[in-house]
Amino acid sequence: MEITYEVLLLLMLLAGAAALQFFRGRKLNIMLMEHYLRAIEPFLRPYRDRNFTLIGGYVGFKAEYQIFRGNIKVLEYTLTLLPRQSLLYFPISLLTSRHDKLYVVVRPYSEITRGVHAIQKGYYRVRPKIEDEAILNKVIRTVEGVTFEVLYEREKDVELIVDLLKSFPRVKDVKHISLTRSTNVVYVLMRPRPEDIRDSIRAIINFVNTRLSEHFIS
Template sequence: MSADLLLAILVLAGVASLQFYKGRRLNLSLMVHYIRQFEDKLRPKDKLYTHLGGYIGFRADYALEDEFLPKMELTLMLMPRQSLFWWPISYFFKRGDRLYVVLRPRTRVARGEAHIIQKSYFVFGPGVDRKGKGFQEEEIKLKDQTQHYSLYQDRRDLERLKKLCAMSIDEPGRLRHASVNPSENVIYLLLRPDVNKTGSEMARLVENFHRLFVEEEERR
């Protein structure tokens, strides 16, 4: 082995080691930061955290002081910042950190299934099962930005889901996928979290759920 090759290997190993410790520290800091934000803004009466292994992220199961929305699940999946080699590849496919949100209300959330999907995620993300569902499809705007497609069975469900996303998420470009599923009676969102905004966005999501899915139903 030549001296130049050996030197290159040693330098690369040193950089990879430095990135491991730096990336690990950053991901751990992000997890702590988001947990504090969620607890501060949502004020859950009970909570259960599941560590997803290594420095990947966590799942939070929150019991809320809310008779209409007693359960909320948040799953944070972070980029592998500790890996010098895998991080760029992961970023190319995932485009940043991910937050999966599931609202589990007691009230009925929809008459039919409805989805709002970011254009790039619509093409490259996991597909929606359309077989036999009779979905209508169209481009939609969130806050006057045409970045998403929609699939829906009943337009009323789509309109409520649009309002929920537009009223709760500051930047529509961070929303990858949102859906209402009547068979499971859940509202689902996938978005790229923001360290300064996501805690407040989750609180608004709960508040706007009441406005759109509880109060509107009571007025009918």
């Protein structure tokens, strides 16, 4: 098969564009990882230890902070970024993953005795399994124009999770909050933004250290 000049030129242009996208995308993802990591550490210090693992080189990390202070034993902070370094996969990821994702898991000292969940309507294509869903009540709540399905045992648990939602700088960026009884964790899935990350983490930490420590006593 003869390769024409036009085909060769097209291949060279694609190779150049892929290389340019790789270096620009890698630089941006590295900058985002550094920013998201630096932004939260002032709220977590002093911590006893930190374990840090890169995910795929340029697409995120998992950091585990052993706090053992206030109502927080451990905070896990996992960031997954869109593959901005890949010219071919990046457009596909905008359709599949849609946005960068931040997963925050807090392991508190206080005991979570009832499951409570808030899931943004329409976010999941296939909703994850919810512990004890069959016995939980369900209600639709709109918070600052964003609709959530709330699963709960007691009515006051609805207000607890709605108050947590309201404390975030952008409610629309919060996709799923779960207070899980069996694992005794607070779980938050959200879309991170560089300008909001400090306020978002502050909201989670303040919630665990104040509201959560008292809520499940009765």
